[in-house]
Amino acid sequence: MEKMKMDWGLYGMKTQQIKNMKVKNIVFRMCVLLCIVGCKGYAQKNYKGIIRVIDYQELEAEQLHLKKGDKKAVENYKELLNNADQLLDVKAYSVVNKTGLPPSKNKHDYMSIGPYWWPNPNTDDGLPYIRKDGEINPETRNDFTDFVEKNNFISAVTTLSEAYFFSDKKQYATKSLALINTWFLNEETRMNPNVNFGQYVPGKSEGRCFGIIEFDGITTVIQFLELAKDRNILDKKTEDGMLIWFTEYSDWLKNSKLGKEEATRKNNHGTHYDVQLLNILVYLNKIEEVKKYLSTVTKNRIFSQIEPDGSQPLELARTKSFSYSVMNLHGFLELAKMGQKVGIDLWNVTSQDGRSIKKGYQYMIPYVTGQKEWKHQQIINAKSSEEKLIRDLKFISKNLKDTSFDKVLHQLNQKNKKH
Numbered sequence: 380m381e382k383m384k385m386d387w388g389l390y391g392m393k394t395q396q397i398k399n400m401k402v403k404n405i406v407f408r409m410c411v412l413l414c415i416v417g418c419k420g421y422a423q424k425n426y427k428g429i430i431r432v433i434d435y436q437e438l439e440a441e442q443l444h445l446k447k448g449d450k451k452a453v454e455n456y457k458e459l460l461n462n463a464d465q466l467l468d469v470k471a472y473s474v475v476n477k478t479g480l481p482p483s484k485n486k487h488d489y490m491s492i493g494p495y496w497w498p499n500p501n502t503d504d505g506l507p508y509i510r511k512d513g514e515i516n517p518e519t520r521n522d523f524t525d526f527v528e529k530n531n532f533i534s535a536v537t538t539l540s541e542a543y544f545f546s547d548k549k550q551y552a553t554k555s556l557a558l559i560n561t562w563f564l565n566e567e568t569r570m571n572p573n574v575n576f577g578q579y580v581p582g583k584s585e586g587r588c589f590g591i592i593e594f595d596g597i598t599t600v601i602q603f604l605e606l607a608k609d610r611n612i613l614d615k616k617t618e619d620g621m622l623i624w625f626t627e628y629s630d631w632l633k634n635s636k637l638g639k640e641e642a643t644r645k646n647n648h649g650t651h652y653d654v655q656l657l658n659i660l661v662y663l664n665k666i667e668e669v670k671k672y673l674s675t676v677t678k679n680r681i682f683s684q685i686e687p688d689g690s691q692p693l694e695l696a697r698t699k700s701f702s703y704s705v706m707n708l709h710g711f712l713e714l715a716k717m718g719q720k721v722g723i724d725l726w727n728v729t730s731q732d733g734r735s736i737k738k739g740y741q742y743m744i745p746y747v748t749g750q751k752e753w754k755h756q757q758i759i760n761a762k763s764s765e766e767k768l769i770r771d772l773k774f775i776s777k778n779l780k781d782t783s784f785d786k787v788l789h790q791l792n793q794k795n796k797k798h
Contacts, residue, residue, distance in 0.1 A: 463542030471561035472532035507582030513698030572628035588641035650710035689742025700755035
């Protein structure tokens with residue numbers, strides 16, 4: 380069930396009903412089988428020989444636990460359906476619902492404010508905003524922009540998609556299709572296929588390339604569209620419309636000024652740009668383009684971001700250095716998974732001086748086991764990042780068939796039992 384889950388934080392809900400679901404959804408997704416990695420999606424060649432973004436193999440593994448009556452799986456399933464039932468009456472989400480207006484004066488354009496930017500205390504009007512790395516300005520998490528609305532939309536589609544897969548109850552798919560049509564296709568409510576005004580900074584810029592990472596979660600929409608098509612419930616109008624939307628959006632990612640700029644970022648932004656773009660290209664069946672990109676751009680990105688000792692200097696420089704280090708490695712792991720399915724081996728790729736994704740994970744191990752103390756700045760609790768790292772290690776063992784972390788996993792398991 381966790382396959383479709385995304386790793387962003389939820390910063391608010393439009394209705395009190397959904398606010399109450401926030402914690403439940405997070406707890407539920409953390410409790411789903413640890414072997415299912417909470418990633419944004421990867422290609423899988425397991426449905427009639429067609430490469431898919433959705434991971435049927437992991438979903439079917441959880442389904443087997445349900446059929447066997449596994450207590451935890453059954454509890455999670457019941458909670459999932461309860462959450463999905465509450466979403467059936469939720470009003471549709473749309474970029475036109477925001478109270479603010481983008482510089483384009485077109486509410487169909489997505490808009491958000493950079494989360495770490497705050498009013499300037501030294502000016503009367505608070506402009507230009509100043510940066511406080513790692514500290515989220517509450518102003519960026521309300522209905523003035525689209526950020527909260529977008530997160531709520533993605534979260535709803537994720538829950539409904541999971542509920543539909545496991546229950547096969549069509550009402551969940553019908554609701555998900557309605558939400559998708561409202562967000563992407565209906566003329567009155569659709570989002571234009573660009574992020575021109577993402578993470579703008581009042582007094583400094585109308586939009587920055589960094590806003591693109593906010594759409595990592597769009598992969599869950601792709602997963603649902605694939606599921607709906609494979610179960611023959613995806614209507615042609617929606618399918619054709621979404622293929623056009625994703626084609627236009629991927630063209631914007633590749634050719635716009637902001638898209639090109641994000642592609643050159645040397646840290647997690649560049650990594651997750653690759654994850655987002657390549658998942659879309661897989662959905663559009665541009666497999667050869669994906670292969671070429673992974674074997675060139677992504678391969679070089681691994682070698683440029685990870686040092687021979689496995690450290691990631693640009694992530695270590697952040698105020699949430701542990702969290703960002705894990706986040707970036709997780710993105711690389713997703714790309715390695717994708718490469719595995721299209722015939723490009725990124726997991727075992729190593730530079731002449733020893734840089735690799737695996738080395739990045741090896742660097743983090745002593746800090747998870749407690750052998751070393753994390754010396755870099757980490758202004759928030761790192762527990763959730765540690766849990767994500769452990770889930771990644773389990774996936775590496777099971778799905779990438781690399782058992783080199785098994786001893787560590789055993790030690791961590793024994794440690795948890797004691798506590």
